[in-house]
Each structure stands twice: as structure tokens, then as C-alpha cells.
Amino acid sequence: MTLVATLAELVSDFRANGRIVIVGASLAGLRAAEALREEGFSGSLTIIGDEPYEPYDRPPLSKQVLKGWMPAEHTLLPRFREVDAQWRLGVAATGLDRVARQVRLADGDQIPYHRLLIATGTRARPWPNPAEAALEGVFALRSRDDAARLQQALATRPSRVLVIGGGFIGSEVASVCRELDIPVTLTERGPAPLVGALGGVIGEIAAQMQRDHGVDLRCGVSVSSLEGDAAGHVRRARLSDGTTIEVDVVLAALGSIRNVEWLQGSGLAAGPWGVGCDAGGRAFDINGVVTDSVYVAGDVARMPHVLYEYQFLAMEHWDNAVFGAEVAAHNMVNLEPHYRPHLLLPGFWSGQFGVNIKSVGVPPFGDEIIFTQGSVKDRSFAAAYGRRGRIVAAVTFDHGKWLEYYARLIEQSAPFPPPPPGWDRPDIMKPVPAEFPAPGVPTAIPDVVLTGHDPNERRAEFRPRGH
Amino acid sequence: MRIVVDLNRCQGYAQCVYLAHEVFRLTGTEALTYDPNPDDARRLQVERAAAACPVQAIMIDRLDGAERGARS
Ligand SMILES: Cc1cc2nc3c(=O)[nH]c(=O)nc-3n(C[C@H](O)[C@H](O)[C@H](O)COP(=O)(O)OP(=O)(O)OC[C@H]3O[C@@H](n4cnc5c(N)ncnc54)[C@H](O)[C@@H]3O)c2cc1C
Ligand code: SF4
Numbered sequence: 001m002t003l004v005a006t007l008a009e010l011v012s013d014f015r016a017n018g019r020i021v022i023v024g025a026s027l028a029g030l031r032a033a034e035a036l037r038e039e040g041f042s043g044s045l046t047i048i049g050d051e052p053y054e055p056y057d058r059p060p061l062s063k064q065v066l067k068g069w070m071p072a073e074h075t076l077l078p079r080f081r082e083v084d085a086q087w088r089l090g091v092a093a094t095g096l097d098r099v100a101r102q103v104r105l106a107d108g109d110q111i112p113y114h115r116l117l118i119a120t121g122t123r124a125r126p127w128p129n130p131a132e133a134a135l136e137g138v139f140a141l142r143s144r145d146d147a148a149r150l151q152q153a154l155a156t157r158p159s160r161v162l163v164i165g166g167g168f169i170g171s172e173v174a175s176v177c178r179e180l181d182i183p184v185t186l187t188e189r190g191p192a193p194l195v196g197a198l199g200g201v202i203g204e205i206a207a208q209m210q211r212d213h214g215v216d217l218r219c220g221v222s223v224s225s226l227e228g229d230a231a232g233h234v235r236r237a238r239l240s241d242g243t244t245i246e247v248d249v250v251l252a253a254l255g256s257i258r259n260v261e262w263l264q265g266s267g268l269a270a271g272p273w274g275v276g277c278d279a280g281g282r283a284f285d286i287n288g289v290v291t292d293s294v295y296v297a298g299d300v301a302r303m304p305h306v307l308y309e310y311q312f313l314a315m316e317h318w319d320n321a322v323f324g325a326e327v328a329a330h331n332m333v334n335l336e337p338h339y340r341p342h343l344l345l346p347g348f349w350s351g352q353f354g355v356n357i358k359s360v361g362v363p364p365f366g367d368e369i370i371f372t373q374g375s376v377k378d379r380s381f382a383a384a385y386g387r388r389g390r391i392v393a394a395v396t397f398d399h400g401k402w403l404e405y406y407a408r409l410i411e412q413s414a415p416f417p418p419p420p421p422g423w424d425r426p427d428i429m430k431p432v433p434a435e436f437p438a439p440g441v442p443t444a445i446p447d448v449v450l451t452g453h454d455p456n457e458r459r460a461e462f463r464p465r466g467h
Numbered sequence: 468m469r470i471v472v473d474l475n476r477c478q479g480y481a482q483c484v485y486l487a488h489e490v491f492r493l494t495g496t497e498a499l500t501y502d503p504n505p506d507d508a509r510r511l512q513v514e515r516a517a518a519a520c521p522v523q524a525i526m527i528d529r530l531d532g533a534e535r536g537a538r539s
Binding site: 075080318400 | 474
């Protein structure tokens with residue numbers, strides 16, 4: 001038999017009899033499982049998730065669920081096909097042994113695999129002081145249980161809510177509070193909300209929008225401490241500018257932490273920005289060598305992107321989880337040259353204060369911004385981000401229909417400033433600095449992070465001489 | 468029943484809102500919100516909305532109707 005025929009036989013044997021384990025039973029994990037079956041994988045499939053629920057969707061949690069429009073358990077994800085998997089829900093993976101090819105579970109079980117998909121996502125960064133975080137009325141928001149608890153607290157009509165952190169989730173929750181006519185203070189360490197993701201020019205527009213809707217917005221300050229009453233319920237927050245606010249609900253919206261602890265000692269390139277992988281979802285080991293059997297998808301993945309000078313992007317976006325899962329699943333059951341790349345143009349949406357904010361590309365990659373359509377005053381506009389004469393991203397406020405136009409230009413690395421689509425032109429069209437905070441300046445965590453060119457963000461381990 | 472709207476794709480045309488206003492709502496002029504697990508009684512409306520969406524952004528569970536718990 002020729003080598004090619006042998007390889008083809010190996011692949012078809014793996015598709016029929018292989019063992020695939022997926023860790024993380026949420027958006028990326030579910031869509032990967034479906035895609036594996038769609039690709040013809042009929043071997044054994046195990047899905048491990050530490051939450052007790054079948055996969056559900058998170059974006060509604062900070063929007064319609066908090067408004068009380070529907071309960072948090074109304075977010076189960078639709079299924080597009082049977083996955084015929086063994087579901088191990090409510091039990092965490094606690095270790096990975098790549099030599100024995102086994103995943104260790106919290107209940108002591110060892111689950112063998114031939115190929116493994118890491119889809120453990122992120123969790124909310126908790127309020128750093130554990131005693132204060134444990135006060136009643138202090139919340140974080142990532143899971144459907146978090147959303148149910150926060151929704152209940154809002155339903156009791158608190159006298160004031162404090163949202164710490166002006167990223168997307170913090171801003172969406174502030175918006176919900178105003179819709180429910182609950183007084184809300186939002187503190188942001190940076191100069192404006194959304195600056196990490198969209199820069200200071202757009203951040204200023206978001207700030208004005210929040211104030212117009214009655215949010216008590218305080219930028220450039222941080223919360224120094226939270227204080228409770230005798231019953232252990234939060235009542236007061238002290239700010240870095242010396243002021244105090246009386247509050248009875250606090251949401252810490254401080255960005256997220258990648259769920260990589262269980263990979264400690266596995267030798268994979270796992271670190272604070274996630275698990276490094278190639279553009280096909282194959283995980284790197286700590287020496288920057290790509291593995292054959294471990295794949296990564298979703299919020300926990302960090303992968304190089306051709307449009308952004310091959311920098312590793314860590315993206316916390318819904319479509320990144322869906323598409324990354326499909327790509328990883330395809331590559332898990334195919335061989336080169338049939339691998340597919342994860343060539344997604346990042347995109348997200350956020351509904352807040354009655355405005356639909358959408359973006360494509362990677363805004364923080366740009367250093368200039370130009371308004372190309374609509375009116376800032378009406379909060380209905382499109383703007384493009386540029387870097388070195390090329391368009392790299394775009395953002396729209398209630399101009400979502402135009403996003404495709406900009407997406408095409410970004411894909412082609414078209415010149416910046418881009419030709420406006422010839423309709424709805426603003427009076428002044430001139431590029432200005434986009435005002436992203438310098439790396440390392442504390443601010444709202446952006447949800448796309450450019451994490452450099454190093455496949456392993458920790459230092460590589462060098463072998464001692466003579467070994 | 469279970470649905471999801473790909474809000475990256477959705478362009479806020481609101482056809483779905485006209486066809487199933489208990490399930491889909493616009494907040495402001497363009498931001499769509501919806502009930503991801505609407506009552507089964509709304510199935511016909513939701514299916515019509517999904518069919519009418521000009522960008523095919525509404526995706527419906529294909530296992531709906533299968534025994535709960537037996538979902539694999
Ligand atoms: C409130 C909120 C609002 C959002 N809104 C938007 C939005 O408007 N637009 C947008 O584009 N994106 C939004 N997102 C982001 C989007 O939800 C995520 O990008 C998406 O959930 C990523 O899916 P994932 O499967 O990669 O990770 P996750 O959804 O984080 O799933 C990972 C799963 O793995 C589990 N897990 C972790 N560690 C282990 C372990 N050791 N063993 C077993 N299981 C483990 C976790 O508990 C979790 O269930 C929002 C997120 C939140 C929380
Ligand atoms: S019909 Fe489609 S595009 Fe229009 S609002 Fe509904 S989901 Fe969005």
C-alpha cells in the first residue's frame with residue numbers, strides 16, 4: 001500500500017473508531033460536537049462541562065434576561081443535529097496528561113482521548129477583595145446562575161446600583177438599570193466607557209450617551225473598597241477620589257479570566273491570554289511546537305491572524321466561538337492539505353441605551369479613526385479605523401446595514417481613509433487619533449486583545465546543555 | 468422551542484418583529500432582542516419569521532419535539 005493510501009485509511013479508521021473529548025460544554029463545545037458529526041465522525045464523543053446545564057447562550061444574560069423579559073433558564077441553545085455524545089455535566093476537568101492522553105476529572109475519573117478540544121472559555125474576574133466580594137448584593141456576570149441572581153436583585157428595586165467597569169457588559173447592565181428606572185453609578189478607571197474596545201473618540205460618545213440616559217458616570221476613578229452593614233449586605237462604596245456612594249447592589253464587571261488552570265503541567269502554551277494555537281486551531285506546546293492531538297476554540301483560544309500582521313488574537317466574541325469550533329472540528333478529522341484556517345474577520349454587537357453598536361475588524365489595531373457616515377449627534381453613524389494608511393476595523397451606531405461594506409474593505413486591506421459609500425456623508429471627514437489607551441494602562445478590558453507574535457506567552461523552557 | 472439569532476448577521480430589518488412580536492422586539496431602531504426559548508405555541512409564527520428574515524439570521528432547533536432529556 002502506498003503511504004498516501006495508508007494515511008487515508010488511518011483517517012477513515014479514526015473517523016469510525018476514534019475517541020474525541022471536548023472540555024467545555026458551552027457555545028464552542030456544542031457547535032464543535034455538531035460539526036464533528038457533520039464531518040462524518042462516528043467514533044466516541046465525550047463532552048465535559050463543569051456547569052450542570054446543557055449548553056446555553058450568554059449574550060441574552062446581560063440584556064433581555066436582566067430586564068426580566070424572560071428567565072435565565074430560557075437561554076438554552078438550539079441544537080442543529082444529534083451529537084450522540086456522552087455528556088459529563090457538572091464535573092470539571094482538573095488535569096491533562098498528554099503522555100497518557102487522558103483528561104482527569106474532579107470526581108477522579110480519567111477520560112482517554114485520541115483528540116482533544118479545549119473549549120473552556122473564560123470566567124468573570126471577581127472583585128479582588130474576597131471578603132468584600134462575599135458581601136450580599138455583590139455580583140459578577142458570566143453564567144446563567146449569575147444572571148438569575150442579579151435579575152432578582154434588580155427586581156427588588158435597589159436604591160442604587162454600582163457597576164464597576166465600563167466595558168460592554170458593565171455598560172449593558174447600566175443600560176438595563178436605566179430602562180428599569182433604577183439609579184445607577186458606573187465607575188471606569190479609564191477616560192471613558194468602552195475605550196479598551198473602541199478607543200477614546202468613540203468612548204466619549206458612549207459616555208455622553210450614558211449621561212443622557214441618566215447614568216451617574218464617573219471616569220478616571222476606581223473603587224477602593226466596598227462596605228457592608230451588620231447583616232453582611234453591601235451598603236457603601238469608597239472611590240479613589242475620596243467620595244463615597246450609598247449602594248445596595250454592586251456588579252463587578254472587570255473583564256474575564258481564561259479557564260486554563262486545569263492545563264497546568266500539561267506542557268501546552270497556556271497562559272493569561274488563553275491557549276496559543278495555530279490558525280487551524282491546533283494547540284502549541286510551551287516551546288511553540290504545534291501539537292497533533294490537541295485543539296482549541298472559543299474564548300480560551302489565542303491564534304495568529306493574517307490581517308493583523310500575524311499577531312495572536314484573543315477574541316471574546318460569539319461568532320469567534322461558533323466559527324472557531326467549526327474550523328477546529330473540521331481539522332480534527334481531516335489531514336493536510338485539507339486543513340481549514342480560522343480566517344474570521346472579528347465582529348460583535350452590543351445593544352445598550354437603545355442603540356445597536358456593532359463592529360468588524362480589530363479596532364485597537366488602528367490608531368486613527370474617521371467618521372464616514374451619519375451623525376454623531378444623532379448617535380447614528382459609521383466610523384472606520386486605520387493604521388498606516390490601511391483600514392483595519394469599523395464601528396457603527398445604528399448603522400449596522402453598512403457594516404458589510406466596511407468588512408469587504410478590511411478584508412482587502414483597502415486604503416484608509418476609505419471611500420465613503422456615497423450616501424449619508426457627515427459634514428466633516430477627517431482622520432483623528434483613535435485614542436486607545438497605551439498597553440498596560442488600566443482600563444476596561446477590550447474584548448479583542450492583540451497578544452503579540454509569540455506562540456507561547458510564557459517563556460519557553462530551554463533544555464540544559466548536554467541533555 | 469429554542470432559537471438563536473445571529474446578531475452579527477441581523478440587520479434590524481424587523482420583519483421578524485411584525486410576524487412574531489411576542490418573541491422578537493426592537494429596542495430603539497435597530498437593536499433586536501428576542502426570547503431564545505419561546506413557548507411551543509408560537510412555533511408557526513417563529514418559523515414564518517425565520518423564513519421571512521432577509522439575511523437568514525434566525526436559526527431554529529432541529530431537535531425540537533424530541534423528548535427532553537433524551538437530547539443527545
Ligand atoms: C453577559 C455576557 C454577554 C455577552 N454578550 C455578547 C455580545 O453581545 N456579543 C458577542 O459577540 N459576545 C458576547 N458575549 C461573549 C460570548 O458569550 C462568548 O464569546 C461565548 O460564550 C464564548 O463561548 P465559549 O464556548 O468559547 O466559552 P464559554 O461560553 O465561556 O464556555 C466555556 C464553558 O466551559 C466550562 N469550563 C471551564 N473550565 C472548565 C473545566 N476545567 N472543566 C469543565 N468545564 C469547564 C465553563 O463553565 C463554560 O461552561 C457575552 C458574554 C457574556 C458573559
Ligand atoms: S428579520 Fe432578520 S434581520 Fe430583520 S430584525 Fe429579524 S432577525 Fe434581524
